[in-house]
Amino acid sequence: MTSQNNAPLTYRDAGVDIDAGDALVDRIKPLAARTMRPGVLAGIGGFGALFEVPQKYREPVLVSGTDGVGTKLRLAFDWNCHDTVGIxxxxxxxxxxxxQGAEPLFFLDYFACGKLSVDTAARVVGGIAKGCELAGCALIGGETAEMPGMYPEGEYDLAGFAVGAVEKSAMINGKSIRPGDVVLGLASSGAHSNGYSLLRKVVERTQAKPDQDFQGQRLSDVVMAPTRIYVKSVLQALAQHGTAIKGLAHITGGGLLENVPRILEPSLSARLHRDAWTRPALFDWMQREGGIADQEMHRVFNCGIGMVIVVDAQQADAIAATLREQGETVWALGEIVERAEGVAQTTVE
Known part of the structure; x- marks a missing residue:
């Protein structure tokens, strides 16, 4: 069939604004420039970003990771909180x-939307740049995809990709963990980026508003607090204490109960004591208002612990002191024990 309207079409008529994309790139470049570090050979603007593995590594092993922000983005849309989801x-x-002991070297992002808002996208990428600064890695590339009809107006999706390096002999795999080792926990900044589908159910049930007071803060500031980045403090601890740090677990989806076992041999269990750390008020509120069982809380949320570190008992105090000097709040959560038959690999007692 032939169209009755023979007016020439442009990409803008189809919903893609090339000029807006160019404007966003101009806004991003100075943000990315602040994250540059030795090793960057070519960054934003080329077809591919180039990074040279630092010469300090004799047997470098590259370690990569990718993730998104999950349904925390739903609240970012609803509450107009775009500045920290990039972190x-x-x-x-x-x-x-x-x-695994890796130092993050560089990061790339993917930002997809139906109609590009330069201001919103710049706020998001500003957060990404800030996160890279906190992690000491370079933001050297990414992709902004404007796809009309794929996303509702005002909404977007995010994905990120990090590459780091670790000396082959210094990789951390949990193989040296033994009964009697101490389990340390580093405080989280809140719910981080996990469990938000359940968190949003609690918000819906209570009809909570983003600007309402929550113990002297806006609820939105508490709920949307950005995920804490542990890179610099943990790398410093690794540099000072080496093999005394035997295992690390990032407490993300699956909470304490499902992430700690990922670094344990089947014969071992981590016994954590529920009174060993102070749980932030946000989790108390969610559990009370949602009627959520303890077991569910511990396998959905971080419950105030964003990173678990298994260490040699004789070095536990010294390692905790180093981490505190780096600005972390540290608790001795429990210990590693022989796993009894039928006992879970992580328990909170």
């Missing part, structure tokens, strides 16, 4: 590769 995006990947 969440970076944190999810760099904290993941950190647990």
């Amino acid at each position: 969440d995006l970076v944190a999810m990947s760099v904290n993941d590769i950190l647990v």
Whole structure:
């Protein structure tokens, strides 16, 4: 069939604004420039980003991770909170590769939307750049995809990709963990980026509003607090204490109960003590208002612990002191024990 309207079409008529995309790139370049580090050979603007593995590594092993922000984005849309979800995006990947001892080297992002809002996208990418600064890695590339008809107006999706390096002899795999080792926990900044489908159910049930007071803060500031990035403090601890740090677990989806076992041999169990750390008020509120069982809380949310570190008992105090010097809040959560038949690999007692 032939159209009755023979007016010439443009990409803008189809819903894609090339000029807006160019404007966004111009806004991104100075943000990315602040994240540059030795090793970057070519960054934003080329077809591919180039990075040279630092010469300090004798046998470098590249470690990669990818993730998104999940349904936390739903609240970002509804509450107009776009400035920190980029930090969440970076944190999810760099904290993941950190647990194997890797130093994040560079990061790339993917931002997809139906109609590009330069201001919103710049706020999001500003958060990504901030996250890269906190992690010490370079934002060297990414993709902005404007796809009309694929996303409702005002909404977008995010994905991130981090690459790091670790000396082959210094990789952390949990193989040296033994009964009697101490389990340390680093405080989270809140719910981070996991469990938000359940969190949003609690918000819906209570009809909570983003600007309502929550213990002296806006609820939106508490709920949307960006994921803590542990890279610099943990790398410093690794540099000072080496093999005394035996295992690391990033507490993401699956909470404490499903992430800690990922670094344990089947014969071992981590016994955590529920009174060993102070749980943030956000989790108390969610559990009370949602009627959520303890077991469910511990396997959905981080419950105030964003990173678990298994260490040699004789070095536990010294390692905790180093982490505190780096600005972390540290708790001794429990210990590693022989796993009895029928007992879960992580228990909170």
